[in-house]
Amino acid sequence: MNDPSPHPLARFLTITDTADVLNISAGQAYSLVRSGELPAIRIGSKGQWRVERDVLESYIEAKYEESRRSSLWNQSDFGNVAEFAFGESHHRTRST
Template sequence: MNGSGAHEAAPLGRFLTIADIAETLNISASQAYGLVRSGELPAIKVGAAGHWRVERTVLESYIDAKYEENRRHGLWNQSEFADIPELSIGPR
């Protein structure tokens, strides 16, 4: 507790659960599970039941990479080559 009497949230540990990931990314647990199962978001299974865990730094890197991906996509769309269909990088 600090001097103001307010409780500070304890920092989360090194590894995050699927629920933690879902909350951080503001998505459903099934969407977070899909990111892990597809390998888009690297994770490990721990324990006898094989619960998925994502290292906090891995999630932060994933978020940074998504920002970079969106930035590059925006720059591409502004480029002189964006109107050439053969070079288009739209949804697949």
Template structure:
């Protein structure tokens, strides 16, 4: 993997282990900041923005877990699947 400043959406998808369409949706919704560059308007995500996004998702997940405590009546298979 490169250490370039900007990543293509395909690179972001690979890093997050999600589909290209999911990555595009994150960018188009504004959840993951990106820029359009070049004559064809290619999307690029700055590596630092991707890291901030990942940290934000960790925080949101921690907050979710704290506000939705796991109980033995929960079906763990549903959460993991």
């Protein structure tokens, strides 16, 4: 059996491998890394980005937890109150 995926014991994934795991484009994965949302390190003289497999798994688990909390919040009595809506920012300004 010829498995094209990285060795199961590989500690670090390339941006392309990370994108494949998340089922997103390499550009989207790179954006997650650049923004700091997905921690990564630069390796080698060319400074290629690598994502540690355990960090990626933690990121995925955190996203599941975020989704679960959002779902629970939206099912609560406060889920439809605009001022408390999960993930939305509403800023009030004062006149000076």
